[in-house]
Amino acid sequence: MNGIAYCTCSLSNNQSVMTSETGLPENWTIRLSKSKGLPYYFNTTTTESRWEPPSDTDTDKLKVYMAEKFSTGNTAPPEGSGQAGKIRCAHLLVKHKDSRRPSSWKESNITRTKEDAMGIILGFETRIRDRSTSLADLAVVESDCSSARKRGDLGFFGRGEMQKEFEEAAFALRPGDMSHAVETASGIHLIERLE
Structure with a gap:
């Protein structure tokens, strides 16, 4: 299976996702940043991390995966979290x-x-x-x-x-x-x- 694990779990703060559904090349996973709460890409072999997907990503599969995982739910900050003049x-x-x-x-x-x-x-x-x-x-x-x-x-x-x-x-x-x-x-x- 080219070293790709199959997982249908949701992302949580300490979790990584490595599925054939993401369209990422071998050894690349999607993880969730603890500080920003955003998904990023991580290579489990080289330990490289990046915000942009690696080359050779199947972007059509990635778009579908990101839509399924991140297009629902409310990402709004709590009430009253605004900043003056912003x-x-x-x-x-x-x-x-x-x-x-x-x-x-x-x-x-x-x-x-x-x-x-x-x-x-x-x-x-x-x-x-x-x-x-x-x-x-x-x-x-x-x-x-x-x-x-x-x-x-x-x-x-x-x-x-x-x-x-x-x-x-x-x-x-x-x-x-x-x-x-x-x-x-x-x-x-x-x-x-x-x-």
Whole structure:
């Protein structure tokens, strides 16, 4: 079985997951960070750990696995955990070949054009606005940002912490609102104000 163990257990803080269902190469597992509560990738042979999946990952299988394990449940922090002058947002990012870093956890080399990326994000926006899905559920499997693990949640941030275009769009939203497409050097975003 190529050294791959089969496991159908859920992640908990001290648990690793190594299944044929993850699409990861041999000796790679998914573990949960104790400090951040986020999944990461760990090689049981070399002890290398990383936030991005290793090369040779079957990204289609990984997307399905991540959707099953991380697209349900509430990742919101407890009430009253906000910080003065800061807001909390989630986003969905679609990168293109001219993005600042044209690679992601899903694709090591993004070759789509900016126009293609805009078409994709507009399709996502339509699906979210007609309530056939949510930004959080789409982010888990479609976002080119590593925040996909947290359903797109970026946590709390204040002014001066994000790219200018992102910040302006985010601070213009009211809690519960979602932006239209926002272009930054990173790619094209949909932003949802959470708090």
